[in-house]
Amino acid sequence: MDQTPTSRLLPGFTDAGQVSLSFIDDRGETVHAHGGQILHHDDAWWWIGEDRRGRVKVSCYRSEDLRTWDFRGHLLTLDSPTAPHPHRSSSDLRLDIPGRRAMIGQGCNIERPKLLYHAARRQWVMWMHWELPDNYHEARAAVAVCDRIDGDYTYLGSFRPLGHMSRDCTVFHDTDGSAWFISAARDNRDLHIYRLSPDYLDIERLERVLWPGGLREAPTVFRRGDRLYMLTSGCTGWRPNQSSWATARSMDGGWSERRDFGDQTTFASQPTWVLPLPDDRFLYIGDRWGGVGRGYPASETVFLPISFSEAGEPGITADLSPWILS
Ligand code: DGJ
Numbered sequence: 001m002d003q004t005p006t007s008r009l010l011p012g013f014t015d016a017g018q019v020s021l022s023f024i025d026d027r028g029e030t031v032h033a034h035g036g037q038i039l040h041h042d043d044a045w046w047w048i049g050e051d052r053r054g055r056v057k058v059s060c061y062r063s064e065d066l067r068t069w070d071f072r073g074h075l076l077t078l079d080s081p082t083a084p085h086p087h088r089s090s091s092d093l094r095l096d097i098p099g100r101r102a103m104i105g106q107g108c109n110i111e112r113p114k115l116l117y118h119a120a121r122r123q124w125v126m127w128m129h130w131e132l133p134d135n136y137h138e139a140r141a142a143v144a145v146c147d148r149i150d151g152d153y154t155y156l157g158s159f160r161p162l163g164h165m166s167r168d169c170t171v172f173h174d175t176d177g178s179a180w181f182i183s184a185a186r187d188n189r190d191l192h193i194y195r196l197s198p199d200y201l202d203i204e205r206l207e208r209v210l211w212p213g214g215l216r217e218a219p220t221v222f223r224r225g226d227r228l229y230m231l232t233s234g235c236t237g238w239r240p241n242q243s244s245w246a247t248a249r250s251m252d253g254g255w256s257e258r259r260d261f262g263d264q265t266t267f268a269s270q271p272t273w274v275l276p277l278p279d280d281r282f283l284y285i286g287d288r289w290g291g292v293g294r295g296y297p298a299s300e301t302v303f304l305p306i307s308f309s310e311a312g313e314p315g316i317t318a319d320l321s322p323w324i325l326s
Contacts, residue, residue, distance in 0.1 A: 021300035035112040052105035072150040088157025102133035114171040130158040139165035172221040207252040222274040238289040240265040269302040282306040
């Protein structure tokens, strides 16, 4: 597949449509940043996400055009420094278990890493999902910190938020400075919205339990004007399914019912992030999973423009004309 962008359209698109779903970095290697996030910081785009090659857990790439990506480093590996934290049930990152084979890569599973920046503390805080190598039973959240977006993160350990199971997760930094951790609880049956502590390192409160029994995964939240939106997927392992959207005025406010987002497979993807761009544009970012084990490294990333109806209902748009990047 030709990885060279042929137009100034969104990443993954040419004038003829969407073509490129994996990217080659400046070293000539495939970008691995799955279940990830793209942030704007210091006049550049930063893409962080799962990289499960060998002892690596989370990697970081930088771009000035959202199309060409420079590798900036492995943020978290099985050999990352650790620091104890009183609220963590375990500060052991590896937990390799002799005789038990990791599903993907080596050691523990780290999924869906997401960053928050704490401006006053000048600290990047990574929240993620942590599991033992070969199953999803522990259902823990984990936290790591660094003073640079692309530095070596110090792992602070894993735990169950307020004792609740915690699997697919995301973070949200609201305009009032509040920070939120959203994760699938009760064996994925419920979706929890937690307010984070002022330093973003801990859970302060469980504010909402959304759609009890709804079996939602892959949450991601974004703000458009005075409305918040949340995308979630259904729960079908690595296979894509119909995603949905919901809206609220505040994270701890009342969330609407869910309505369908995209087609029956969300264009063969599962949500991971929505990136706000200038001029009221929002970019949907989803994982097209290659599957578990040997299939996983073939996972791709889907970028799709989000359109809004006059009533503010989000959807996927096929009209790429407003999406030429300058
Ligand atoms: C779907 C989740 O969204 C992924 O992050 C991963 O946990 C797979 N399920 C595992 O089946």
